[in-house]
Every structure is written in structure tokens, then in C-alpha cells.
Amino acid sequence: MRIFFLLLAACLSVTSLFAQDTTLKTRAMGDIQSRYDDYKKIALQIWDYAEVGYKEVKSSALLQKTLTDNGFNVQAGVADIPTAFVASYGSGSPVIGILAEFDALPGLAQQAVPEKTPIEGKAAGHGCGHHLFGTASVAAGIEIKKLIAEKKLTGTIRVYGCPAEEGGSGKVYMVRAGLFNDVDVVIHWHPGAENAVTLTSALANKSAKFRFHGLSAHAAAAPDKGRSALDGVEAMDYMVNMMREHIPQETRIHYVITNGGKAPNVVPDFAEVYYYVRHPKKEEVMRIFDWVVQAAEGAAMGTQTKVDYEVIGGTHDLLLNRTLAETMQQNLLRVGGVSYTPAEIEFARKIQTSFTYKVKAIESVGAVEPLKESQDAGGGSTDVGDVSYTVPTVGLVAATWVAGTPAHSWQAVACGGTEIGTKGMMVAAKTMTLTAIDCFTNPTLVTAAKEEFKKDKGDYQYKALLGDRKPALNYRD
Incomplete structure (x- = not known):
């Protein structure tokens, strides 16, 4: 009872x-x-x-x-x-x-x-x-x-x-x-x-702005004196687009050229392209992003320009x-x-x-x-x-x-x-x-x-994909 x-x-x-x-x-x-x-x-x-x-x-x-x-x-x-x-x-x-x-x-x-x-x-x-x-x-x-x-x-x-x-x-x-x-x-x-x-x-994501630096010159009178930063961007984009055949099909890579120069008759000494790399697995994002970086470095070498990049974002x-x-x-x-x-x-x-x-x-x-x-x-x-x-x-x-x-x-x-x-x-x-x-x-x-x-x-220890950088407060500029 x-x-x-x-x-x-x-x-x-x-x-x-x-x-x-x-x-x-x-x-x-x-x-x-x-x-x-x-x-x-x-x-x-x-x-x-x-x-x-x-x-x-x-x-x-x-x-x-x-x-x-x-x-x-x-x-x-x-x-x-x-x-x-x-x-x-x-x-x-x-x-x-x-x-x-x-x-x-x-x-x-x-x-x-x-x-x-x-x-x-x-x-x-x-x-x-x-x-x-x-x-x-x-x-x-x-x-x-x-x-x-x-x-x-x-x-x-x-x-x-x-x-x-x-x-x-x-x-x-x-x-x-x-x-x-x-x-x-x-x-x-x-x-x-x-x-x-x-x-x-959701797709894990890592993004960055790749900045190419070249030499300005008159595009008609002295093109041999210039080194086009835009050529660097375009060469990078071409190589990344060829990568698509050789990466997992779930991957998404997209970009926009945020600065391609100012005038056609001036060899641009600066150009910038903004990239996103996405995949369902964060480990794959990191691997493929590193490959994109290598493409940028190769593009700079081939166009006799210099390149640096700033990681903008990274999400799990x-x-x-x-x-x-x-x-x-x-x-x-x-x-x-x-x-x-x-x-x-x-x-x-x-x-x-x-x-x-x-x-x-x-x-x-x-x-x-x-x-x-x-x-x-x-x-x-x-x-x-x-x-x-x-x-x-x-x-x-x-x-x-x-x-x-x-x-x-x-x-x-x-x-x-x-x-x-x-x-x-x-x-x-x-x-x-x-x-x-x-x-x-x-x-x-x-x-x-x-x-x-x-x-x-499980045993995964969280680590930000964007590293230890400070917030990219001007990433929309």
C-alpha cells in the first residue's frame, strides 16, 4: 500500500x-x-x-x-x-x-x-x-x-x-x-x-583575401617594365578552377575579385581576390585551403609578383x-x-x-x-x-x-x-x-x-579554424 x-x-x-x-x-x-x-x-x-x-x-x-x-x-x-x-x-x-x-x-x-x-x-x-x-x-x-x-x-x-x-x-x-x-x-x-x-x-568554411603586388607601368608604352598583380589573381583563379576535378565533390570553392586595378592602360600593381573554401568536414576544409594557398604562391611565382593573404573567417x-x-x-x-x-x-x-x-x-x-x-x-x-x-x-x-x-x-x-x-x-x-x-x-x-x-x-578538442587572428573588423571595406 x-x-x-x-x-x-x-x-x-x-x-x-x-x-x-x-x-x-x-x-x-x-x-x-x-x-x-x-x-x-x-x-x-x-x-x-x-x-x-x-x-x-x-x-x-x-x-x-x-x-x-x-x-x-x-x-x-x-x-x-x-x-x-x-x-x-x-x-x-x-x-x-x-x-x-x-x-x-x-x-x-x-x-x-x-x-x-x-x-x-x-x-x-x-x-x-x-x-x-x-x-x-x-x-x-x-x-x-x-x-x-x-x-x-x-x-x-x-x-x-x-x-x-x-x-x-x-x-x-x-x-x-x-x-x-x-x-x-x-x-x-x-x-x-x-x-x-x-x-x-552545415559546411565548415575557411575564407581569406589573397593580395597580389606587382609593378605599375604604361600598358602600351612600357608593358615589359610592369608586372601585373591582376595576372597573379587570374592565374590563381585558373589553377583553383582546375583543382575542382580533383577534390571531393561535396567541396564548394567560390571567389570574387575585390580589386582588379583602376584603368586598362595601367599595369595594376595591386589586385585582391576573396575566397571561400567549404566542405562538410573541417579537416578537409583545412587541407583544401592549404592547396588554394599553394595555387596563390604558384601564381605569384609564374607572374613575377608577390602574394600575401589574410584569413578572414573560419567556421566549424x-x-x-x-x-x-x-x-x-x-x-x-x-x-x-x-x-x-x-x-x-x-x-x-x-x-x-x-x-x-x-x-x-x-x-x-x-x-x-x-x-x-x-x-x-x-x-x-x-x-x-x-x-x-x-x-x-x-x-x-x-x-x-x-x-x-x-x-x-x-x-x-x-x-x-x-x-x-x-x-x-x-x-x-x-x-x-x-x-x-x-x-x-x-x-x-x-x-x-x-x-x-x-x-x-568525442575526443575532439575545439580549435578555431581562423587561428589566433583578431576580429576582421574591416572585412567589408
Whole structure:
């Protein structure tokens, strides 16, 4: 009989905790929704700022002020990055971190209309939706802070302001500075064209700017007196392109000539080319990058120029955590997808006419994709990978763009400046908040996530792929 009552008491305790969590989650979703207009205003302000990596002065300041006004202690300028910050509230364990990004992309200024319409006088645009990313993460942090302040939860919530995800590897420097060393779980998200929890890794990446130095001369009167730095760049590019036949097919190498000289009749004494090397395995990235360096050195030798290079960024692949992903999936299902008004459907249809490929139905953004693990590393890279090799990490994608919209496109910028983007942003804010509540109220979940993390990481000792260089604060110049 005693055992019966003990089991009954345990069941009642679990039921009570479940009911409490359900109440907290219901309230949290309502609170976030009640501030829809506030968060929309913040996101659109950052969309308008459209500041590129490490230049996000106004965007970072706005998010910092929002957090400070809501009771957070904000430490700015961390990891030798003026626009990076850590906002904290609470004390003790668990420590739950939420990542916030806010950098834009060069060359993508676009009005919030369904036709390609650049914004006069502007160069950058939020083609990856980081204005939504940062705002949703701040919203989730603020909601958790409220629950801690009311003693509904115990522990510490941190919002990490992470600059320059787009090629600048901002989080790598934050990891290297030890800012995640005492964190139990990290939560993040990304704008997209569907609602899904991330169980697909990312490509490891290493990037650098190769700078060739030659001798100027009159290209017609004295070409023999010159040594063309542009020849060095072109010779390097040719050799790297021949490499493609002999490297693993999953590899991605891309480049842009950032400086090719100033006038055709002047032999250029300086030229620069910016390279990315990607592969699902970080070890392969390092090997292939070294081969690219050899191509640069050979090109310099063959053109009688000199070359040096500056490593700009380097990111790990994404270490997945199924334990946390399964929990986040349940929360995403609870939150659900988005629905469009008739005017938004018309906008979406016009956007989809600009695509040259088959896309999902507009209504698909109202659904939640099933949780599925993929061996494909996907087509992109993220500095979240470095965080994931430091602490158990989980993320989702929310439908902030019309179905079929690719990242880094004018269509993504356009959607991000409308209610379509804001609605998806709120899905992400709510889902991250509910997942954080689970981490605070269920120690077993955090323990299981840590055990999976330890097992999957194995003996690997984290080391930044970009070495010990300081943040490349001017990489967008």
C-alpha cells in the first residue's frame, strides 16, 4: 500500500509540473504576441539600418537598449568586437543562452515590394533576415527574464549579440574568448521559407583575401617594365578552377575579385581576390585551403609578383543534438506555422512569379515540417557551428519568407520588410521561449543533452579554424 501511495504521489507531482509548464508556456506565448507591434517596429528599424558585418552600430545599440530597458545587465564590446554584447539576467544554473544576429548583406538593398526595386542611395539589405533573427531572440530572452523575475523559473538567461555572421565569423571570437564556457544549452533560429527544427549540419568554411603586388607601368608604352598583380589573381583563379576535378565533390570553392586595378592602360600593381573554401568536414576544409594557398604562391611565382593573404573567417560544421531537437519540435508543433491575409497571398504570388524553379504552395508556410535528420550538410555555413562544439545547441527555421524564397536574395529582403517576415519571426520567438522553459524546468533534459553532446564530440578538442587572428573588423571595406 505504501508503494502505491508513493507511486501516486510521484504521478501527481509529474502531472503538477506538466500543468505548471503548460500554464507558463500558454502565458509566454500570449505575452510575446501582445508585444507584436513593439517587436515589429524593432525589426523593421534594423531592416532599414541594413548595416553590414562589424558595422552594425545602430542595430546592436537598439537591441542592447531594448534588453537594458527590460532589466538585463548588458556587457558591450565583448571579444574585442565593438558591436558584440552579452545580456544577462538571473543567477545560478541552468544557464541558457540565446543567439541574436543582426548583420545585413552588401549589394541587396531592396524595397518591401514584390518586384525587384533597389533602394536608391543604399547598398546593403537584410537578404538573410538577421533583423528578424536578432529581434526574435531578444523577445524570447525578455519573456524568460519575466518568468525568472517572478520566480516562476530559476537560473540565468543570456542573450548573445553576435555580429558579422555573414563571413565575419563573429561567434568564433566569442567562443574563443570563453563567453560560452559556463552555458548549459544554447538556442538559436534562422529565417527561412518553412517551419522546421534543424537536424541538418552545415559546411565548415575557411575564407581569406589573397593580395597580389606587382609593378605599375604604361600598358602600351612600357608593358615589359610592369608586372601585373591582376595576372597573379587570374592565374590563381585558373589553377583553383582546375583543382575542382580533383577534390571531393561535396567541396564548394567560390571567389570574387575585390580589386582588379583602376584603368586598362595601367599595369595594376595591386589586385585582391576573396575566397571561400567549404566542405562538410573541417579537416578537409583545412587541407583544401592549404592547396588554394599553394595555387596563390604558384601564381605569384609564374607572374613575377608577390602574394600575401589574410584569413578572414573560419567556421566549424554544426554539431547536432537530437535530444534538444525533439523537445524543440514539440514546441514548434504547439506554436504552429503562419497564415497570410488576402493581401499577403497576393504579394506572395507575385514574389513566386520571379522564381524560375518549382516551389511549394504558398499555404505550406502554415505547416510544421516533420523532424528528420539528414546526412547532407546543406549548402551554407554558419559560425553557430563553433558554438555547437562548445555547448549543446539547438535551432529552428521559421517561415519568414514566401515558400521557395532563397536566402541572400532580393525576394528575401522584400519579405523581411513586411508582415510576412514579422509573423515568422513571432513563431521563432515563441518556439525558442517554450524550449528555454523546458530547459529551465526539466533538469533531466539538460543532462541528457549534455551526455549526447559529450558522446558526439568525442575526443575532439575545439580549435578555431581562423587561428589566433583578431576580429576582421574591416572585412567589408
